[in-house]
Amino acid sequence: MANSEESSPLLNNKQGDENEKVEKTTTAPSLLPPSPTKKSTTTTVEKSKFNEKCGGEEGWTVDGLPLGHGGSVVGEPVGRSEWNSSLFACLGRNDDFCSSDLEVCLLGSLAPCVLYGGNAERLGSGAGSFANHCLPYTGLYLLGNSLFGWNCMAPLFSHHTRSAIRRKFNLEGSFEAFTRSCGCCGGMIEDEVQREQCESACDVLTHFFCHTCSLCQEGRELRRRLPHPGFNGRVLVMIPPGEQSMNRSRG
Numbered sequence: 001m002a003n004s005e006e007s008s009p010l011l012n013n014k015q016g017d018e019n020e021k022v023e024k025t026t027t028a029p030s031l032l033p034p035s036p037t038k039k040s041t042t043t044t045v046e047k048s049k050f051n052e053k054c055g056g057e058e059g060w061t062v063d064g065l066p067l068g069h070g071g072s073v074v075g076e077p078v079g080r081s082e083w084n085s086s087l088f089a090c091l092g093r094n095d096d097f098c099s100s101d102l103e104v105c106l107l108g109s110l111a112p113c114v115l116y117g118g119n120a121e122r123l124g125s126g127a128g129s130f131a132n133h134c135l136p137y138t139g140l141y142l143l144g145n146s147l148f149g150w151n152c153m154a155p156l157f158s159h160h161t162r163s164a165i166r167r168k169f170n171l172e173g174s175f176e177a178f179t180r181s182c183g184c185c186g187g188m189i190e191d192e193v194q195r196e197q198c199e200s201a202c203d204v205l206t207h208f209f210c211h212t213c214s215l216c217q218e219g220r221e222l223r224r225r226l227p228h229p230g231f232n233g234r235v236l237v238m239i240p241p242g243e244q245s246m247n248r249s250r251g
Helices: 009-026 037-054 098-110 112-123 129-147 155-168 174-182 192-209 211-225
Strands: none
Touching (some): 098 112, 098 211, 112 129, 112 155, 129 155, 155 211, 192 211
């Protein structure tokens, strides 16, 4: 005998309606917003085209930051700033650091080893950086003066500090300053890698031929931008209590 539920036409219609509801539920559009695949794809394509123009996977500036860091447009280079004082400004500028500039000038002329060690210490090279830089510089200074009659060996050791200052504060190098002032030789550099190599070579030449002026310029720049590590500690000020009087109460 056939089952009454299987032979009922109403039951078949009910099952068909339920199947249609399930299909509509599964095919309903999602309420979540679509993922921005198109925008990310466009940005990736633009970035790849820019990287091909730069000649590498990622472009970068003199200070080691990738192109576009801090910019509003992808691939926009970070603008370099000028030094606070020129290379031949021996006495610095007449501002709040005038006395410090005079001190830097005296140290650079009479004790360049002390000025170089102070610059390295202020730059934040680590614990004991003053002695680690001052003592080797002194040895090379004495060796160069005894063998060749002038300080020609210490600049080969101290030029790294100039490159570190330039990269840390994103300062323009000697070659870039020359091309900006003269308006020539700018087409010789094709990308940022070659520019950095050229600026590093200019740092060596600047320290070798204008060593004292270079040390003084770096010292003035660091004193305006960074405090001395010895002054970073907090000073605890003790305030004495106010005047107190003893009153004897009468019983």
